[in-house]
Amino acid sequence: MRLCFPNSTRPKKAAKHIGGELGLALSAAQNGLARACGYRDWHEFNRSFGADTPSALDQELEHHAFVERQSDLSLALGRELGVQDGDAQYALSAARLTGDRPLLLNDQIAIRLSCWRKSVLPVVGARRRGAMGKLKTRGRNGEPVILLDFGRPTQVISHQEVTTIADFEYVAPRTSLPLFLPMRLYLPYGYWTEPDGSEVFFSRDYKPLWRLRKDGSVERLEPWLWIKVKEEKHLWDDARTPWHSASLKRSLEERLAGWGLPALPILADALPLLIHETAHRLDRSLINGITLLERARKPVPVAAA
Known part of the structure; x- marks a missing residue:
């Protein structure tokens, strides 16, 4: 993929934003961005401005093409800068590198899922780890799930939990279902007020998402x-949850947009790690994915021999 720009305005502003967001020197952000856009380095990138027909802006693309380009760019930028691709995606989301398409949570989820399908969560067989299926159980018929283990017991991930079911309660549909991001990993359950007046939004498992x-x-x-x-407030209770109420889910998404938070928290990246986890088969939970996420983001140093 090679992106073409009419001038240096967007790339220069985007590199500055990305460097600041990821804590990188401007020169590192510039060269990483250049390579992610298909160039050898910032010097070659800088000489290319205005030389070819500019690439279409984000707002000119169909949704699928927009998601594909952003996921490719996020993966490439993460690889070139040596950062998590989720962090690269977040930095890009507000960088306005390739256009001024409105920042929407559903788009960011689609981009994250596309990144995973291209890297750590490719489509697999019907009864293999990471497969998409449905529940066939009382009160939850047709509910989409992600398969962890098939057998006795069978374990799946739903929007609300990791749950153990009977093998006959898991149905592999003939038509492949799309991957989903469990709502428990990104929707806020409430917020804490800190002594300085800042508000920290937390997940259903009381894990911080945003400040x-x-x-x-x-x-x-x-x-x-x-x-x-200093103070704690909740946005919903377990009598009415977003995974069982479409109107509540929509209300929470609208609130996030109103607060300027139409992106994904770090917690969302626990999903692929949890799917691949094999060490504690019977002790999995969405909350345990945080341990895996912390280990992935902050590797424990190996002691010298």
């Missing part, structure tokens, strides 16, 4: 971060 400061700035938080809490 919204009083000046309106946003911080994407590591889910294992300790938060000093």
Whole structure:
């Protein structure tokens, strides 16, 4: 993939934003961005501006083409900068490198799922780890799930939990189902107010997702971060959950957009790690995916021999 630009305006602003978001030197961000866009380095990239027909802007693309381009770019940028592709996607989401398409949560979810399908979660056989299926069980018929283990017991991931079912309760549909991101990994359950007035949105498992400061700035938080809490408020209760209420899910998504949070938290990246986890087959839970995520983002140093 090679992206063409009419001038240096977007690339220069995007590199500055990406470097600041990821804590990188501007020169590193520029060269990584250049390589992700299909060039040898920033020097070659800089000489290309205006030389070819500009690539279509994001807002000019059909949804599928937009998602494909952004997922390719996120994977490439993560690889070139040596960062998690989820972090690269988040940095790109507000960088406006390839256009001014409105930032929407559903688009960001589609891009994240596309990244996983191209890398760590390719489509697999009907009864293999990571396959998509449906439940055939009382009160939950037709509910989509991701298969972890098939047999006795059978384990699956739903929007709300990792659950153990009988093997006959898992149905592999003839037509492949799309991968989904469990709502428990990205929708807020409530928020804490910190002593300085900042608000920290947390998941159903009371793990931090976002910090919204009083000046309106946003911080994407590591889910294992300790938060000093002055006050706690909830946005819903277990009598009416977003995975069982479409209107509540929509309301939460609208609130996130209103707060300036139409992107994905770090916690979302626990999903592929949990799917591939084999060490604790009977002790899996969505919350345990955080341990795997922390280990992946902060590898434990190997002691010298």
